[in-house]
Amino acid sequence: MATKTKFDIIVIGAGPAGLGFAKALAGTGLDIAIIEAQSKAVLMAPPEDGRDIALTHTSEKIMADMGMWAHIPDNQVGTIRDAKVINGQSPFALHFDSQGSGADYLGRIVPNHLIRHAAYQVVQDQADLTLLCDSEVTSVETDNTGGRVGLKDGTELHAALVIAADSRFSTTRRKMGIAANSLDFGRVVIVCEMEHELPHNDTAFECFHYDQTLAILPMYGKKSSVVVTLPSVQAEGATNMDGDAFAADISARFGDQLGAMKLVTKRHAYPLVGVLARQFVATRFALIGDAAVGMHPVTAHGYNLGLSGAVLLAGEVRDALQNGRDIADMAGLKRYEVGHRKNVLPLYHGTNALVRLFTNNTMPGKLMRDVALRIGSLLPPVKSRILRQLTHIENHVR
Amino acid sequence: MQTSIDPDEVAKFEAMAAEWWDPAGKFKPLHMMNPCRLEFINAQIAEKFGRDITKPLPFQGLRILDIGCGGGLLSEPMARLGAEIIGADASKGTLPVARIHAEQMGLTIDYRHASAEELGAAGEKFDVVLNMEVVEHVAQPLEYLTSCQALLKSGGLMLTSTINRNPKSYMVAIVGAEQIMRWLPKGTHEFDKFITPSELETMIGQAGLQVTGQTGFVFNPFGWSWSLSNRDLSVNYAIAAVKP
Ligand SMILES: Cc1cc2nc3c(=O)[nH]c(=O)nc-3n(C[C@H](O)[C@H](O)[C@H](O)COP(=O)(O)OP(=O)(O)OC[C@H]3O[C@@H](n4cnc5c(N)ncnc54)[C@H](O)[C@@H]3O)c2cc1C
Numbered sequence: 001m002a003t004k005t006k007f008d009i010i011v012i013g014a015g016p017a018g019l020g021f022a023k024a025l026a027g028t029g030l031d032i033a034i035i036e037a038q039s040k041a042v043l044m045a046p047p048e049d050g051r052d053i054a055l056t057h058t059s060e061k062i063m064a065d066m067g068m069w070a071h072i073p074d075n076q077v078g079t080i081r082d083a084k085v086i087n088g089q090s091p092f093a094l095h096f097d098s099q100g101s102g103a104d105y106l107g108r109i110v111p112n113h114l115i116r117h118a119a120y121q122v123v124q125d126q127a128d129l130t131l132l133c134d135s136e137v138t139s140v141e142t143d144n145t146g147g148r149v150g151l152k153d154g155t156e157l158h159a160a161l162v163i164a165a166d167s168r169f170s171t172t173r174r175k176m177g178i179a180a181n182s183l184d185f186g187r188v189v190i191v192c193e194m195e196h197e198l199p200h201n202d203t204a205f206e207c208f209h210y211d212q213t214l215a216i217l218p219m220y221g222k223k224s225s226v227v228v229t230l231p232s233v234q235a236e237g238a239t240n241m242d243g244d245a246f247a248a249d250i251s252a253r254f255g256d257q258l259g260a261m262k263l264v265t266k267r268h269a270y271p272l273v274g275v276l277a278r279q280f281v282a283t284r285f286a287l288i289g290d291a292a293v294g295m296h297p298v299t300a301h302g303y304n305l306g307l308s309g310a311v312l313l314a315g316e317v318r319d320a321l322q323n324g325r326d327i328a329d330m331a332g333l334k335r336y337e338v339g340h341r342k343n344v345l346p347l348y349h350g351t352n353a354l355v356r357l358f359t360n361n362t363m364p365g366k367l368m369r370d371v372a373l374r375i376g377s378l379l380p381p382v383k384s385r386i387l388r389q390l391t392h393i394e395n396h397v398r
Numbered sequence: 399m400q401t402s403i404d405p406d407e408v409a410k411f412e413a414m415a416a417e418w419w420d421p422a423g424k425f426k427p428l429h430m431m432n433p434c435r436l437e438f439i440n441a442q443i444a445e446k447f448g449r450d451i452t453k454p455l456p457f458q459g460l461r462i463l464d465i466g467c468g469g470g471l472l473s474e475p476m477a478r479l480g481a482e483i484i485g486a487d488a489s490k491g492t493l494p495v496a497r498i499h500a501e502q503m504g505l506t507i508d509y510r511h512a513s514a515e516e517l518g519a520a521g522e523k524f525d526v527v528l529n530m531e532v533v534e535h536v537a538q539p540l541e542y543l544t545s546c547q548a549l550l551k552s553g554g555l556m557l558t559s560t561i562n563r564n565p566k567s568y569m570v571a572i573v574g575a576e577q578i579m580r581w582l583p584k585g586t587h588e589f590d591k592f593i594t595p596s597e598l599e600t601m602i603g604q605a606g607l608q609v610t611g612q613t614g615f616v617f618n619p620f621g622w623s624w625s626l627s628n629r630d631l632s633v634n635y636a637i638a639a640v641k642p
Contacts, residue, residue: 029454144416145502160503322451323436324475326503330421331433 004130007033008327009317010149010159012137012172014043016112017289017306018165019119023066024314026126028321033130033157034123035149037166040133043120050191050268051112052217052225054080059304060108062311063118071118078109078219081202105202109217109225111193115303140164140175142284147328161317161328162285165310168275168294176285178277185272185296188235190228192267193219194247197259200224207254214253224258226250229272239267272296276348280340281333286313293344301347309340408498415499418469418492425469427581431634432471434615434624435530439472439557440479442611442638443526446555455480463524463549465514466532470496470507476528477505484524485509486517514545523551529558530636533598534591543605550641556607559615559636563592567633570617595631607639 009025011018014036022032036043055063063069083106123129132151139150140162147162164172173180200218207214212234215227228250230238238246243263251261275294280287289306316332319325325332421429440451449456458480464473467485469492476483477500485507487493493509500507510517527546536542546556561571568589575581593601599609614627615634 144419321478323433323440324477324479325433325436326474331429 004033005155005157007031007130007157007159009033009161009163010035010147010157011163011165012140012149013164013166013170013289013291014038014120014131014133015165015167015289016115016119016303017291017310018163019116019123020062020066020307021163021165021288021310021314022126022129023068023119023123024311025317026123026129028318029128030317030321030327031128031130033132033159035132035135035137035151035157037136038133040131043116043131043133044124046113046116046120048111048113048265050193050265051270052078052109052191052193052219053112053115053303054217055108055110056304057107059307062307063115067122068115068118071121072110072114075220076111076114078217078223078225079202080106080109080204080218082106083204083206106204109219111219112303137166137172137175140172140285142176142282144283147284160284160326163313164285164287164291165289165306166291168273168290170277170287170291173277173287173291176282178279178282178287180275180277182276182294183274185274186232187229187272188232188269189272190230190235190238190267190269192226192263193223193265194226194250194261195221195223195264196251196261197222198257200258205254205257214250216250216254216258222258223264232271235269239269274348276344280337281330283330284328286333286336288313292340293348295344295348301344305340305344305347308343309336312336312339407494411494411498415469415495415502418495419499427575427579428468428471430622431615431617431624434626435472435559435636436475438613438615438626438636439528439530440475442555442557446638446640447525451479457481460525461523462526462528463517463522464528464530465546466530466535467496467509468492470499470509472528472530473507473509474500474503474505477507481526483507484517484522486512486514488513514542514549518545518548522549523554524549525551525554527554527556529556531559531561533558534560534587534593539593540601540604543601543607547605547607547641550607552641554641556602556639556641557636558598558602558639559634560598561587561592562631562633562635563589563594564632567592570633595635595637598637602637602639607641609637609639611638612636613638 008030009032011022011032011034014034018034022034025032060069136152137149138152141148142162147159149157149162151157164170164176166172199222202218204218205216212228212230217225217227219225228238246267247261247263251258273294274296277287277292280292288310290302292309293305295302295305313336316336317327320327320329320332417423418425443449443457443460444451447460456479457476460481462476462481462483464476464483464485467473467487470485473483473485473496485496490511493511496509527549529546533539533542550556561567571587572589576584576586595612602609612631613636614629614631615624615636616627616630617624
């Protein structure tokens with residue numbers, strides 16, 4: 001039973017987006033409650049989940065400002081300086097490197113569980129923050145005067161503003177009556193980590209084979225994150241086959257570029273579903289992170305966008321607070337919605353269009369766009385060009 | 399709140415409060431303008447009293463009067479920023495609305511049905527008097543401003559906003575806002591009562607205050623938003639003045 005029931009803000013979901021939002025409001029004096037279904041033990045030491053997150057320079061900076069970066073061991077941070085595409089038999093069809101980008105690397109790769117761990121570390125002692133773990137939300141309501149969140153144990157919590165950060169399958173979004181478009185690609189992505197004989201030279205590889213794609217992202221040392229996208233029917237076989245055989249198969253698929261490979265984590269399978277909420281805000285309510293927009297995972301935007309959106313919304317809350325306005329003032333929420341949608345829409349639709357293209361077949365021209373997309377999030381100078389290309393492609397697909 | 403009002407009345411006032419405070423409702427023009435007014439007010443108070451608005455409760459310790467407080471659009475922000483705030487309105491109708499809303503927001507605001515003269519007679523003194531969009535509605539502006547001056551502690555700040563008197567303000571405030579957009583009920587404003595910046599400055603000086611600054615509130619029909627301007631005082635504007 002929660003003893004305290006009145007807060008300024010209630011955040012539902014202590015994932016990277018929810019925790020990041022709470023951290024972005026540290027020092028404001030706002031009373032924040034975070035409600036999380038999982039236990040505190042899991043938040044403190046999140047299990048390895050196979051996701052290795054490609055971080056943009058912007059995310060890296062936000063994480064450093066929040067103090068998160070200091071909690072991520074140097075020997076767990078991979079750096080992407082170069083990206084190559086392997087198209088079936090012809091290696092290196094395309095090549096990107098950080099030379100032209102103005103930065104000396106394209107981005108970083110960090111295991112998701114370490115990001116979650118760091119996000120928890122930086123909020124655990126935050127003043128005026130109450131973390132309610134093992135809690136299930138049963139009802140959510142808001143009106144002009146405030147928001148009410150009911151918990152399974154019968155507690156009713158009150159706050160001026162309610163935030164849903166409870167994943168792309170957000171039940172809060174549904175409870176608030178907010179519709180979402182969702183797109184099931186009918187495919188599954190299998191992620192795991194592998195060690196290998198030869199150095200990766202900070203290079204990301206993309207390989208295309210009929211209706212499967214394989215991405216190999218450079219982690220710290222002689223280790224890479226392996227991302228395989230394949231039709232759902234093949235997923236179980238790929239997850240359950242012998243680990244050594246799986247590693248050998250992956251290695252062969254991209255021409256043994258890294259020498260012998262060895263599976264060092266479990267294989268985790270995620271369904272490929274993209275979700276876009278029709279609106280991001282309602283009276284005294286906002287969606288952040290995957291609850292607002294759940295990107296197709298292969299494009300490595302979800303965490304990055306979730307973080308920038310959380311910072312954007314926190315900025316609006318701070319602005320209202322500093323001016324004595326209601327922190328849930330609709331004008332501020334709307335500015336977040338407009339700003340965040342402007343960032344996510346081109347990527348969301350562009351990604352989906354591309355993924356549809358690739359589920360047909362592969363052609364060198366299309367290949368290029370996919371790689372551009374995947375690496376594009378890490379490479380600001382080419383972004384506008386990619387975006388133009390994306391909208392262009394989308395017109396053709398429709 | 400001290401509810402000596404009967405429950406039916408409370409329900410009625412709750413409905414009125416919801417309407418008053420609906421940013422897309424009847425008072426939309428006020429809600430639209432409010433962030434801009436607040437920006438001006440907050441910056442003026444922070445500067446005059448050396449407060450850092452990035453810190454929690456920056457106006458703590460300041461006693462502020464909001465004359466013509468209406469539903470509390472300015473009183474509530476002042477309370478949130480930590481001020482001790484008295485909201486006064488000569489019209490009895492909106493005070494229960496303001497009280498109910500403040501209570502819903504968990505804010506402590508002393509709302510009173512009183513005029514500037516009455517507050518002065520009661521010996522009230524303030525660090526800041528907010529005198530926003532009132533002076534164009536009173537019969538004797540100079541006498542009124544003098545009563546407001548009397549409510550200030552020495553060194554206190556008065557912020558006065560009103561509407562300029564010229565062909566443009568006639569078009570915007572009366573033809574545009576009342577007749578075309580119907581943002582305001584017809585007859586809300588009388589053109590003859592509008593005051594030019596130099597007239598207002600003169601009166602404020604005659605009332606015994608020193609003018610320290612002036613700012614225009616400018617509506618941008620393309621961005622559909624208000625902003626502050628140092629130069630454009632052609633329609634809505636405000637003057638800051640201190641009591642020596
Ligand atoms: C395979 C894969 C690879 C990815 N790679 C990248 C990448 O390279 N770069 C990138 O930027 N992004 C990547 N992403 C996306 C990224 O992981 C997500 O965008 C990010 O985790 C979203 O964070 P979130 O906080 O919004 O949601 P989540 O991480 O889903 O967290 C939601 C939290 O809410 C809790 N919760 C859910 N429901 C409730 C409820 N009803 N009550 C209380 N609590 C609840 C959950 O327990 C969880 O803690 C990848 C995703 C996948 C699947």
